[in-house]
Amino acid sequence: MATKAIAIVAGVGPGTGAAVARKFGAAYPVVLLARNPENYEELVQEINKNGGKAIGISTDVSSEESVKAAFTKINQEYGNAPVAAAIFNASGRFVRKPLLEMSVEDFGAGWHVSVKGAFIFSQATLPGLLKHAEDSDAKHPPTLIFTGATASVKANAQMSGFASAKYGMRALSQSIAREFAPKGVHVAHAIIDGVIDIPRTKEWLKDQPAEAKIGADDIAESYWNLHLQSKRCFTNEIDIRPMLEKW
Amino acid sequence: MATKAIAIVAGVGPGTGAAVARKFGAAYPVVLLARNPENYEELVQEINKNGGKAIGISTDVSSEESVKAAFTKINQEYGNAPVAAAIFNASGRFVRKPLLEMSVEDFGAGWHVSVKGAFIFSQATLPGLLKHAEDSDAKHPPTLIFTGATASVKANAQMSGFASAKYGMRALSQSIAREFAPKGVHVAHAIIDGVIDIPRTKEWLKDQPAEAKIGADDIAESYWNLHLQSKRCFTNEIDIRPMLEKW
Amino acid sequence: MATKAIAIVAGVGPGTGAAVARKFGAAYPVVLLARNPENYEELVQEINKNGGKAIGISTDVSSEESVKAAFTKINQEYGNAPVAAAIFNASGRFVRKPLLEMSVEDFGAGWHVSVKGAFIFSQATLPGLLKHAEDSDAKHPPTLIFTGATASVKANAQMSGFASAKYGMRALSQSIAREFAPKGVHVAHAIIDGVIDIPRTKEWLKDQPAEAKIGADDIAESYWNLHLQSKRCFTNEIDIRPMLEKW
Amino acid sequence: MATKAIAIVAGVGPGTGAAVARKFGAAYPVVLLARNPENYEELVQEINKNGGKAIGISTDVSSEESVKAAFTKINQEYGNAPVAAAIFNASGRFVRKPLLEMSVEDFGAGWHVSVKGAFIFSQATLPGLLKHAEDSDAKHPPTLIFTGATASVKANAQMSGFASAKYGMRALSQSIAREFAPKGVHVAHAIIDGVIDIPRTKEWLKDQPAEAKIGADDIAESYWNLHLQSKRCFTNEIDIRPMLEKW
Numbered sequence: 001m002a003t004k005a006i007a008i009v010a011g012v013g014p015g016t017g018a019a020v021a022r023k024f025g026a027a028y029p030v031v032l033l034a035r036n037p038e039n040y041e042e043l044v045q046e047i048n049k050n051g052g053k054a055i056g057i058s059t060d061v062s063s064e065e066s067v068k069a070a071f072t073k074i075n076q077e078y079g080n081a082p083v084a085a086a087i088f089n090a091s092g093r094f095v096r097k098p099l100l101e102m103s104v105e106d107f108g109a110g111w112h113v114s115v116k117g118a119f120i121f122s123q124a125t126l127p128g129l130l131k132h133a134e135d136s137d138a139k140h141p142p143t144l145i146f147t148g149a150t151a152s153v154k155a156n157a158q159m160s161g162f163a164s165a166k167y168g169m170r171a172l173s174q175s176i177a178r179e180f181a182p183k184g185v186h187v188a189h190a191i192i193d194g195v196i197d198i199p200r201t202k203e204w205l206k207d208q209p210a211e212a213k214i215g216a217d218d219i220a221e222s223y224w225n226l227h228l229q230s231k232r233c234f235t236n237e238i239d240i241r242p243m244l245e246k247w
Numbered sequence: 248m249a250t251k252a253i254a255i256v257a258g259v260g261p262g263t264g265a266a267v268a269r270k271f272g273a274a275y276p277v278v279l280l281a282r283n284p285e286n287y288e289e290l291v292q293e294i295n296k297n298g299g300k301a302i303g304i305s306t307d308v309s310s311e312e313s314v315k316a317a318f319t320k321i322n323q324e325y326g327n328a329p330v331a332a333a334i335f336n337a338s339g340r341f342v343r344k345p346l347l348e349m350s351v352e353d354f355g356a357g358w359h360v361s362v363k364g365a366f367i368f369s370q371a372t373l374p375g376l377l378k379h380a381e382d383s384d385a386k387h388p389p390t391l392i393f394t395g396a397t398a399s400v401k402a403n404a405q406m407s408g409f410a411s412a413k414y415g416m417r418a419l420s421q422s423i424a425r426e427f428a429p430k431g432v433h434v435a436h437a438i439i440d441g442v443i444d445i446p447r448t449k450e451w452l453k454d455q456p457a458e459a460k461i462g463a464d465d466i467a468e469s470y471w472n473l474h475l476q477s478k479r480c481f482t483n484e485i486d487i488r489p490m491l492e493k494w
Numbered sequence: 495m496a497t498k499a500i501a502i503v504a505g506v507g508p509g510t511g512a513a514v515a516r517k518f519g520a521a522y523p524v525v526l527l528a529r530n531p532e533n534y535e536e537l538v539q540e541i542n543k544n545g546g547k548a549i550g551i552s553t554d555v556s557s558e559e560s561v562k563a564a565f566t567k568i569n570q571e572y573g574n575a576p577v578a579a580a581i582f583n584a585s586g587r588f589v590r591k592p593l594l595e596m597s598v599e600d601f602g603a604g605w606h607v608s609v610k611g612a613f614i615f616s617q618a619t620l621p622g623l624l625k626h627a628e629d630s631d632a633k634h635p636p637t638l639i640f641t642g643a644t645a646s647v648k649a650n651a652q653m654s655g656f657a658s659a660k661y662g663m664r665a666l667s668q669s670i671a672r673e674f675a676p677k678g679v680h681v682a683h684a685i686i687d688g689v690i691d692i693p694r695t696k697e698w699l700k701d702q703p704a705e706a707k708i709g710a711d712d713i714a715e716s717y718w719n720l721h722l723q724s725k726r727c728f729t730n731e732i733d734i735r736p737m738l739e740k741w
Numbered sequence: 742m743a744t745k746a747i748a749i750v751a752g753v754g755p756g757t758g759a760a761v762a763r764k765f766g767a768a769y770p771v772v773l774l775a776r777n778p779e780n781y782e783e784l785v786q787e788i789n790k791n792g793g794k795a796i797g798i799s800t801d802v803s804s805e806e807s808v809k810a811a812f813t814k815i816n817q818e819y820g821n822a823p824v825a826a827a828i829f830n831a832s833g834r835f836v837r838k839p840l841l842e843m844s845v846e847d848f849g850a851g852w853h854v855s856v857k858g859a860f861i862f863s864q865a866t867l868p869g870l871l872k873h874a875e876d877s878d879a880k881h882p883p884t885l886i887f888t889g890a891t892a893s894v895k896a897n898a899q900m901s902g903f904a905s906a907k908y909g910m911r912a913l914s915q916s917i918a919r920e921f922a923p924k925g926v927h928v929a930h931a932i933i934d935g936v937i938d939i940p941r942t943k944e945w946l947k948d949q950p951a952e953a954k955i956g957a958d959d960i961a962e963s964y965w966n967l968h969l970q971s972k973r974c975f976t977n978e979i980d981i982r983p984m985l986e987k988w
Contacts (some may be wrong), residue, residue, distance in 0.1 A: 044748035155912035157920035169897035171908035179898035217478030225472040233465030243478045402665035404673035411662035418649035418661035426651035712974030719966040727959030
């Protein structure tokens with residue numbers, strides 16, 4: 001089954017990334033990329049145990065070498081398989097600081113992962129996505145999805161590094177969408193506008209009902225539905241917020 | 248079955264409206280509104296024949312009286328049923344004219360249907376949508392969807408009437424989304440950016456492959472997927488275009 | 495001096511309109527339009543006393559007949575003069591109400607003035623603006639400016655009528671800009687994002703410094719600077735807010 | 742006159758930068774920054790000869806060290822003078838390439854100058870701008886202006902590096918505007934949407950009239966008018982295009 005299309009998820013943590021990997025892993029052999037193996041090991045086991053197929057690769061998406069090494073492994077494992085879906089969910093270190101107290105390194109941290117990393121990941125996955133686009137048996141158009149945030153469209157005070165990275169990733173997504181849609185690749189950008197319900201945000205909005213946070217599984221469901229869209233109906237951007245979000 | 252939730256589609260023609268009615272009609276008893284009965288009669292028969300339940304009502308959405316009369320009939324038929332989904336797909340007369348040659352009536356034609364009509368339709372359906380939001384057995388959050396166009400976000404020359412109506416409808420959608428999301432109603436606006444493949448556009452883009460046009464069924468599928476989103480994941484805006492669209 | 499270019503300001507009240515009329519009245523014979531003569535009478539006297547030339551005409555911009563009557567008077571007074579600047583500053587009744595409590599008339603009130611009125615005003619002034627564009631002695635390109643608001647780009651809850659009108663006016667402005675720029679007419683839209691310091695808002699933000707509100711004279715200054723822009727540098731949109739505004 | 746406020750222009754070339762330096766140099770002692778001294782030497786002489794005061798410093802804005810060295814010189818020359826205006830006009834190497842042929846270095850080239858450079862420049866100038874904001878004798882609020890492009894709001898195919906940098910700079914501008922406006926600093930972003938008429942673009946649009954290009958002097962004029970705005974009227978974004986531009 002070397003030619004069966006695979007899905008690749010970059011930025012697998014305990015939230016959106018894991019949910020997306022689980023969802024796409026139910027349909028495709030799936031590759032989980034994260035810097036820290038702790039972030040994917042359990043999930044890889046879970047998917048494999050449940051009849052799916054998953055591998056995890058420790059990868060720094062901001063490093064071209066690291067990503068190249070990861071794709072060498074992917075190709076060894078899956079034999080240059082076409083890519084049905086590639087989801088970029090990695091995010092740089094979040095820094096909120098008065099501008100005059102922010103170091104150049106702090107400022108750039110977001111860019112190295114969210115923009116440069118997204119570029120490197122796109123270059124690595126697009127050949128496989130194009131291969132899938134040419135496969136007349138492909139069930140759904142190959143899909144490349146980028147996870148954005150409120151800061152993708154609104155740059156608040158003290159968020160210059162984070163917001164400029166998220167704006168930049170959105171531009172990258174739009175540029176790739178315009179270049180590759182005519183070749184059959186569906187590129188989408190998701191503006192996640194709200195707090196995602198993950199272990200790290202457990203204490204946030206505690207006094208509010210569950211509908212004050214975004215469900216990670218619900219994001220995965222929405223990404224999957226983007227993947228199901230036909231070549232005659234590509235959505236290039238969605239926003240996502242919980243019903244109780246102010247916007 | 249008086250309390251079973253229903254779906255209401257305004258602006259049923261041979262394209263998006265029919266596809267949406269068919270899709271939602273597979274899950275809910277459905278009401279089809281159009282000025283001209285010719286636009287829904289066959290489809291009503293089709294849905295009823297296939298085991299669904301549909302009624303059509305000749306309605307001018309730009310007239311409060313006409314919409315009130317329609318809802319009196321709906322309530323007679325379905326006994327004040329909660330509304331699971333309401334889709335506003337009506338559009339005013341499209342006028343492309345040099346500004347100085349456009350009559351005030353031409354200019355306002357779009358607004359009367361797309362904005363005032365959307366407002367009247369929203370007022371008529373929101374009580375039923377709210378009722379569904381309070382129903383703990385409801386499968387999916389009640390959904391109110393507005394069909395927009397390229398002109399919802401770009402106002403080209405000679406399109407002042409059409410574009411100002413579409414911008415206005417988008418504002419209405421956003422305002423309602425903000426007011427009713429906390430009450431559990433999911434409001435979404437779709438920017439349909441491209442030519443929809445319907446009988447009327449048969450001769451357009453004839454020399455191009457099928458992927459140059461948007462599939463009406465594909466739009467319906469995307470609307471349905473919006474409806475499936477949970478209260479922890481509301482998408483308030485999507486864009487839709489075929490893979491060969493320039494944007 | 496029948497052919498000297500004039501300026502026309504619609505929506506003259508005690509705030510922006512008056513300041514704009516004063517500013518443009520220092521350079522051009524000026525026409526002040528408002529429904530209520532009380533809104534322009536004093537100012538007309540002031541401008542005429544200070545060596546300028548001004549006339550006021552009671553006009554309902556939402557009525558084609560009323561605007562036509564006004565332009566008959568303007569032409570009688572100024573002999574079909576070219577129009578150097580036309581500023582649309584009128585705004586419909588502001589209504590903030592829960593959607594389900596808003597009447598169709600309330601909802602439409604904004605549109606009739608801000609969109610239909612802006613359209614009628616544009617049709618009435620564009621021939622004079624085009625005439626000025628063809629005048630090789632014209633000092634500055636003819637300028638048509640629309641006064642928008644925060645609600646031109648953000649539709650908050652309970653503001654559906656106001657916001658859909660402001661969105662619609664913005665679309666109108668963009669469409670006219672695209673059609674008439676190649677003919678030399680400079681069209682601009684101003685997003686006034688904050689409270690303007692006028693008698694009516696005296697009690698608002700009282701505990702805050704003067705920089706919490708927008709100066710009406712400052713808006714007029716900015717509009718004048720838009721007017722000074724050359725044909726090689728048209729700004730089609732500006733935002734304006736006081737330094738203490740949150741956005 | 743050590744405390745007289747100065748203006749600083751980064752990215753002085755034969756176009757916008759030079760025009761801006763000339764314009765602000767007529768009112769303030771001015772500092773011209775460019776990597777290549779050829780880009781400012783003549784202009785420095787011109788301004789000094791015409792009764793102004795100018796110095797040029799060879800600076801790489803993408804390097805913190807280089808910018809620090811430049812500001813040491815500025816402080817030596819002008820004695821820690823307050824900064825009345827700082828204009829960031831530098832732009833990274835423009836690369837238009839299919840995504841799969843673009844190197845990571847090509848992709849990042851824009852960011853290093855347009856985003857990281859803009860951040861470093863902002864950090865270097867904001868202390869002087871804040872000093873000017875506190876000076877009650879200051880004629881105009883201190884102004885920090887960023888020069889953007891069409892690609893600041895539209896990311897075309899094959900422009901991923903350039904556009905993601907321009908989007909990122911726009912985010913930076915908005916974030917700084919929000920943080921520093923309450924402290925009296927006016928931050929503005931200009932979307933230059935069209936070809937600027939400079940020696941390098943002489944052969945472009947040759948068959949078209951002068952109004953097909955943007956005048957560099959006209960941009961400078963618009964920037965100056967932004968600088969003149971009061972604390973009760975800050976414009977944070979303008980677009981600029983020539984009258985014959987399609988948009």
